Amino acid sequence: MTQPATTSVGSLPVSRRVMNLAHFLTQAARRFPDHPALVWGERQWSWQALETRVTALAAALAAQGLGKGDRILVHARNGNEIIETMFAAFRLGAVWVPTNFRLVPEEVAWLARASGARAFLCQSVFPDHAAAVAAALPGIFLASLGEAGFGTTTHAGLIAAGAGLPCPTATVERDDPCWFFFTSGTTGRPKAAVLTHGQMGFVVTNHLCDLMPGTTEADASLVVAPLSHGAGIHFLAQVARGARSVLLPGERFDVAEAWRLVEAHRVSNMFTVPTILTMLVEHPAAAQVDHSSLRHVIYAGAPMYREDQKRALARLGKVIVQYFGLGEVTGNITVLPAALHTLEDGPAARPGSCGFARTGMEIQIQDEAGEELPPGTQGEICVSGPAVFAGYHDNPEANAKAFRHGWFRTGDLGHMDAEGFLFITGRASDMYISGGSNVYPREVEEVILQHPAIAEVAVVGVPDRQWGEAGVAVLVPRGEAPGEAEMLAWLAARVARYKLPRRVVFWEALPRSGYGKITKKLVREEMAARGILPLDPA
Template identity: 65%
Template sequence: MTKGPRGGVGPISTRVMNLAHFLTQAARRNPQDIGFVWGERQWTWAEMENRVNAMAAALIAEFGVTKGDRILVQAANCNQMFESMFACFRIGAVWVPTNYRQSPEEVAYLAKASGACGMICGAAFPGHAKACREAAPDLGFIFAIGEADFGEDYDRIVERFLGHACKSVAVDRDDPCWFFFTSGTTGRPKAAVLTHGQMAFVITNHLCDLMPGTGRDDASIVVAPLSHGAGIHQLAQVAHGVKTILPPAEKLDVTVIWALIEKWRVSNAFTVPTILKMLVEDASVDLFDHSSLRYVIYAGAPMYRADQKRAIEKLGPVLVQYFGLGEVTGNITVLPPAQHIAEDGPEARIGTCGFERTGMEVQIQNDRGEEAAPGMTGEICVIGPAVFAGYYDNPEANAKAFRNGWFRTGDLGHMDENGFLYITGRSSDMYISGGSNIYPREIEEKILLHSDISEAAVLGIADPMWGEVGIAVCVARAGSAVGPDDLNRWLHGRIARYKMPKWFVFWESLPKSAYGKVTKKLIREELEKRGELLPDGRKVSA
């Protein structure tokens, strides 16, 4: 050990394991085990390691990629996309995945904002490749996943370089490995910089807090884009030699998901509440054996109590919730299966998203950055090794995101005396009616307890008398005749009068983001598009 400048023990080195070594370890220990399944195709860990080595070697030798360079990836879920993550990590490059549902213009912005030197693009997205080439002058190369006019096929490049050895580049704890773009629900997406050291902690934490005991005999199914939370979840599977099952089609087919769970004896899955709701409400849930499931992990948005109870009824004690933004890589709180209680009551802690993740500290703070008392609403702030390194090339956003070392999530909530966190909603979702703060989530929870309502979202709109009032956008279950008067009567006595929405509208479905989330921004835009809001934000009178 060496003495630090103040007499303490200072670090000899900040070097950490390159994350690509997770794949190397799996290939060494279990070379012939199945590592990845996509439709009818399978790859062993040894085959995956060889393919990643080949692509890593090609990126260096043929495309001139060096440590720190950014590689944009626009592709639907596929084995090549997953491999590209490890290839980038291996050579010290930064993986910059997009959500493949984004438009060419949106992806072109990501190419320019990230300063990407190259692009790997699915053959189905020629417009995206063209837009990126025009918008990003530093984009030196584009190659395709599949046959395409805009570049050579990924697999042909791999075939040319098979057999080439490519050792993992040495990396330090704070070397970036992944630009995790925010969903941009309140403006342009920002690139959250994830690092090798941070992500090593995240993977360890996922295995510790979300799916303890997960190992070689397990299997994990992908039901979300690998570009974001699902990619992190699958990286954790690789770390413990767990096979990944990728459904054959881009579009969610609930029956196929349950069939794959039965076939491969899937033990864990990561998804979002909207997809989990679809899975357990579909009749096919009862047609296949899903007893192998030990952990069904959901995140990305709170799960309403009514949906939670239905999932517990269908799947048993397997639900795991975690709360954590991309900037904290999912590592803020966890609610394990034992805390998912089906019966209402004090032990159920209805509405909680759990307690602090191992090694992380959460604090509710007021506007001055002071810790709030238990039960008091404030901003959810967090510190710990899972917090990202900051936003790329965005000092203004970084200044707003941190205060006294704490990362400010922008979410509002409170914590009880036992350390369980309750999310009230995004600070941007709160509205003020007649001088009182209104938190939409509380109202949405009550609406969804009505047996004829499938989805609901409440947001504040302008009102000349009260400043703002609530409008509830609801989706009725098939065959239901529920209407505004029914919901008015239902809510009477369940919430305070000042919290009652002034308007109720019914749609066939709620718009969802590319990540499967219901966002207030999309609902407001849809209200405007349908002509239900005036230019000043007020409701068009019925």
């Protein structure tokens, strides 16, 4: 067996070998072989059953010539199959490359080329995606997850072929890649953030330390987001402690069913995003089921508005936990624990804060030259620590922009107070300049959400003939919408004139990304499609 590389500190050799992430599953199977690992509708798998299936799948993929460093592209909805592909890739020392299942075939084909995939495991309900990837990469190993008319074999066929074959877990080092975590691509093409075994071992430990302390095999987690991204990392933390995960049975997010599963399985934790958490809180079922088992309802992916926070606290109690992080830092930048979420406004509530630095991580607010700014001064949020990714795959230009003096530049704007609590102003790309003054949409959005008739809001900056740029506020009403003039008059009494949107429009819903986020890019696209843009036709 090849020995891992070593470095030296003085006269002491230092090995860079780390635990392969697949060992989390092996440990759970050894300690809790008969405990439920995964529940999906009427089906259930124990830890030992899941371990056996993953071993067989990995052995069959190895027989196809796949091994350490090879990229395995996976396009699938949540289910046991996507989980099994994850651990099989890890076991081989290969790189798991999951997609957002909502992507169109051409987008998945681009990801296949960008990642250099050698295998494509595609759910049977996506034949057009399989065809697009096969055309983009002739000769790629193609298998279907479920019975389909494409591919050389199926997921079940691979497991049957590998049953009983040995498949030792690959030796890995800290910087060996395990996961290409594609960014959402809100500007330009998605980039593949390279996550490594050593980095992810730290992230899982930190999730358990800062987000879900006390998690054990007695716990249950409800999966309400795609396992291809943040929910997959949350799932890894459950595996590390032998806690079972419960999947929603349908393809669409069913709020009533989610609450039924919380009660039926005594769910103690879940990972979600603010928009989905708000849907859960405002559904009538939230007042009808027993959700007293919940201890950690974790939300991330976007800041949560203060008014939505207070409604969640009033309904669920002090169980909500916020964290801030990007895919490049694997969600590992800040935490605002349940104990620091308060219903009462005031200094102790720190409204707008996403918390303090996660254990082992450091945050700085920096100016354009990379110099640290004092407390209360706005700048770019930069971060360093073991959770920071290894860089973007095959993208030196993006890497040069993303790192400065060893700090990862998030592209988010914010400030810290004297105690180290972080406040996010917004994306640098979301800021617009109106009449020479910087306007940060989130600040205006927070005020708008104080209006009792408004449920959701997105403020975007658009070109304006007079002011250079001006804001347009897109609002979702709770019932009957107030008039535009009435809304602008209400807002004019609460924000400076230069921050006042030029227009207010009302929609039934805001567009969301495949991960449930409201992005300004999608809002602008929808505005253009509805004929709202440009405001001043030439």
